[in-house]
Amino acid sequence: MQVSEFIKNLKPYVPGRSIEEVQRQYGLKEIIKLASNENALGPSSKVVEAVQLAARDVHLYPDASYYECKKALSEKYNVPADMISLGNGSNESIDSLIRIFCEPNKDRVLISQASFVAYKVCAHVNRIYVDEIPLRENFEVDTQKMSLSFKQHRIIFIPNPNNPTGRYLSHKNLEPLLKVAENNPNALLVLDEAYCEFVRAQDYPDSIALLKKHKNIVLLRTAAKVFGMAGLRVGYMFAHPEIIQLVEKARLPFNVSVPAVAGLKAALQDDEYIRNSQKMVWEGLDYFYSELKKMKLPYLESQGNFIFFDLKKDAGIVFEDLLRKGVILRPVKNYGFETHMRMTVGTRRENEIAIQSLKEVL
Numbered sequence: 001m002q003v004s005e006f007i008k009n010l011k012p013y014v015p016g017r018s019i020e021e022v023q024r025q026y027g028l029k030e031i032i033k034l035a036s037n038e039n040a041l042g043p044s045s046k047v048v049e050a051v052q053l054a055a056r057d058v059h060l061y062p063d064a065s066y067y068e069c070k071k072a073l074s075e076k077y078n079v080p081a082d083m084i085s086l087g088n089g090s091n092e093s094i095d096s097l098i099r100i101f102c103e104p105n106k107d108r109v110l111i112s113q114a115s116f117v118a119y120k121v122c123a124h125v126n127r128i129y130v131d132e133i134p135l136r137e138n139f140e141v142d143t144q145k146m147s148l149s150f151k152q153h154r155i156i157f158i159p160n161p162n163n164p165t166g167r168y169l170s171h172k173n174l175e176p177l178l179k180v181a182e183n184n185p186n187a188l189l190v191l192d193e194a195y196c197e198f199v200r201a202q203d204y205p206d207s208i209a210l211l212k213k214h215k216n217i218v219l220l221r222t223a224a225k226v227f228g229m230a231g232l233r234v235g236y237m238f239a240h241p242e243i244i245q246l247v248e249k250a251r252l253p254f255n256v257s258v259p260a261v262a263g264l265k266a267a268l269q270d271d272e273y274i275r276n277s278q279k280m281v282w283e284g285l286d287y288f289y290s291e292l293k294k295m296k297l298p299y300l301e302s303q304g305n306f307i308f309f310d311l312k313k314d315a316g317i318v319f320e321d322l323l324r325k326g327v328i329l330r331p332v333k334n335y336g337f338e339t340h341m342r343m344t345v346g347t348r349r350e351n352e353i354a355i356q357s358l359k360e361v362l
């Protein structure tokens, strides 16, 4: 079958191993999955209630304009409704931006090495070239080098904080790319803030203020992390009205389902659940820091809901050994790290079991 070289050479997104699969393979009852940066709290009861109520309406299409949901987002984040678009997870928004703003077989996007894999996959699916800039030695995105490498790229994708490293960019470190955005009104600077609610760093950029200053900055947020709604598939984009109009025109109709919209509206009001998610993640990270320190395994301080650490041996072997114990973590060889592992923060019990299992297999 004749097909584009981009598609032939595609390295698809490989999701983490599922609980059912590992249960079957090793005949285990309990599985601890800390592999996909999901929210270990389980869903908010308010979201469950809203989804159950919305189930009565699933014979109907959703409101095509998502008016109520955008209004709720607008009120919560103080962003005008005409600067908001919903996506079927931020993954869809990443794909939409590439489809809309890049010309196949011609345009290029600029990313950092070891940034969230969807940028590259979506670009290649859409026959767009990708230039990837190496990380700094301290695993930080090298915004200086990225700005110097900018050559009329149509989109720069910056995950902040980054997955899988958990590193973040301060306002100061973002500045070289803000300059690029300022000097190149035809390029988009996309700040993917999937984990922003977990950031504890004081100098994390105020991206909503940046959005109001720069017409070509796009923010991506998701309900999959702090709101605990990964399975419902909904994310939202904040951008200048001109960009939003194009995205709205080109998106699939009814791209976000009735239960997902209802769930998001409920989640936006559930401050207690958000606080509990943050508390769980921050306590879990602090626990991981102290345990990994005792185990003498180097790690990066994380601003996400996961930790990136060095096993100092082949991560594939450790991954398999942990699977036999019913613990699923995420090796990151696909990002070029042979001995590193990414571990999502779970509940206290899950974290303790994961650390105990790591001690046993190492």
Ligand SMILES: Cc1ncc(COP(=O)(O)O)c(C=O)c1O
Pocket (backbone or CB within 6 Å): 036, 037, 088, 089, 090, 091, 092, 116, 159, 161, 162, 163, 192, 194, 221, 222, 223, 224, 230, 234, 235
């Ligand atoms: C940096 C980053 N952006 C976006 C996403 C995807 O979010 P969604 O589930 O909304 O598609 C993830 C998911 O892990 C992520 O790590």
